Amino acid sequence: MTAGEHESESGPLQVRGTVLTVRQVDAYYAMTIVAPGIAARFKPGQFVAVAVGGPDTSMLLRRAFSIHDVRPDHGGTVEFVFAAAGRGTRWLAERKARDVLDLTGPLGRPFPVPRDPVSCLLVGGGYGSAPLFALASRLRQRRCSVDFLLGAASGDRVFGALTARRSGRSATITTVDGSLGVRGIVTDMLGQVIHEARTDVIYACGPMGMLRQVTALARRYDIPVQVAVEESMACGIGVCMTCVLPVVGTDGITKMVRSCVDGPVFRGEQVRWDEVGTIPFDAFGAPGWEPKMRRIPARPAADEARRHGHGA
Amino acid sequence: MAPDLRVRLGSTELPNPVLTASGCASSGRELAQFIDVSKIGAVVTKSVMLAPRAGRPTPRMAETNSGMLNSIGLQGPGIDAFLQRDLPWLLSRGARAVVSIAGSTVDEYAELATRLSDAAGVTALEVNISCPNVEHRGQVFACDPVDAGAVIEAVRARARHDLPVFAKLSPDVTDIVQIARSCVSAGADGLSMINTLLGMVIDTETMRPVLAGLTGGLSGPAIRPIAVRCIWQVRAALPDVPIIGMGGVMTGRDALELILAGASMVSVGTAIFHDPSACARIARELDEELARRGVKRVSEIVGAAHEARAAASQGRVARMERT
8 A cells, every 4th residue: 555645745654765875973873765755745853763673573663763864866865863772773773775664754743943034043962963954954945044052971972063063153062071062061051152143043852851951041041942852652653642741732731742743843831841751730631630611520649540450 | 356354343344354453543543644544444442531531651661572561541532522523533534433432430431332322423332441440449340250241231231222342351360251251241242352461661770660650551462372362262162252353463464363263353553553554454464365265255264263173183083094
């Protein structure tokens, strides 16, 4: 069956893509795959979900990677960046040119871009910076200025430092060990960069702790911030319900939303960072949540916590 | 000639016996981006409850060898939103909707059966009884023959007479046949098996359980032999009761294995996370598997492994006689 033909022209596709290259980039790997449909539909901030382990794999869950770049050659290619941290990503790192992988994409909501030519600061942690370069191109098409603030534990873990320096109006690098740029973490430099670049909008992608701090600082400076979250996913298409986090909607109601289809990009202030990994008591459908229209029998929260029935 | 894959579920004819498994396809909308949901047997929805429910904290998932643990906690928007939004969408796409229901009390299940009987277009109810019974100290309904029977009796009493009621059984019991008998005595028109098995994973780096909910349901091909065994036992004891089989089906061959054990229909769950077009692919593969064996109708081979055992032993006798 040709996937994707049943919904809109912009929806995700499931394709068998041929690997073009796998190359090591400092501490990471970058894989380029021929996937014309995905390349054509891609918008910065979206991701792909890749099946790993080959036929009869014992690893059932897809690995999700934000798309670093798409190119028109070979009809359309997609590149993503990953760390060979587990069994699945080590398998991916061992792929060779002409191997075929099953991937779905482009998935998730992309970064919204400003209507006006404003000053944009792109903040990345580790290889979380990967999706920021396609975003930068898109922003420059809109005549926005782009400044980069990238950080990691060490210089070999700052993804795209060179590209940032070459293409950004400014590029500030921080490393915890001081091996590249300024010693420290990105949020140490955020205030200074915002001040110097007269930042109007912040885009951030990286570990949850970093996104939380960037959001807090952005709020202090009253600057809107768009974050792309990294939650662990099983399916990437919105059916498994594992990648949820508490997000406040425009109606003021907190819901446990799926980062794969409702995100991965959120307005920073919508995410209830302090409660990620929990169910806030007032979240829609939480034990403490009260429906406005009709009353339901209350379930004692203590009972709820004690039981481990496995209805899913 | 292509094998006839059609099967009957109550008064509805399904084009093939491959269904989604509850909780693995939401209400079908996301899968429609990858497959035509009207061409699979039916969409079995994620379990619907009366009230909205936020579910359990994260992490909710852990990958295991040939399987996964999940601890979602039945997150969902509740029956009102389901009836307003999800059911009409499924019907508008020409899909057949088997609605999975879950509750914390017998009355909640009964109320859901009433609401879904009033709605047009539901093909069948699958009763997820792997939920804690608030009125019985949190004992899971599916693990107690009396509680399981009480839920099914209440649902059967309130469900429209022509709406088939399937009880979804848990393998985490001493004697699944006993629970199956209890559900059938209480009026179940069929049985679905198996639900996930309760499991646990500990992260040896952090030295803590991986799941925030501590335990989770194990699914995937790792549990398929257990599904085959449960279906086999129940089919042997209750040969006239239709079974929807599920548990680690990844391919058409796997679906055939469950059918041979006694399932009339097969639900595909965890495989969807691996391959969003799994249901369509497995229906196609099942068709090929049957064609290769010269099987004309899928309904002919339901439970055939029980007969084949007799056939094989006869063959052995014949060989012995020849020597």
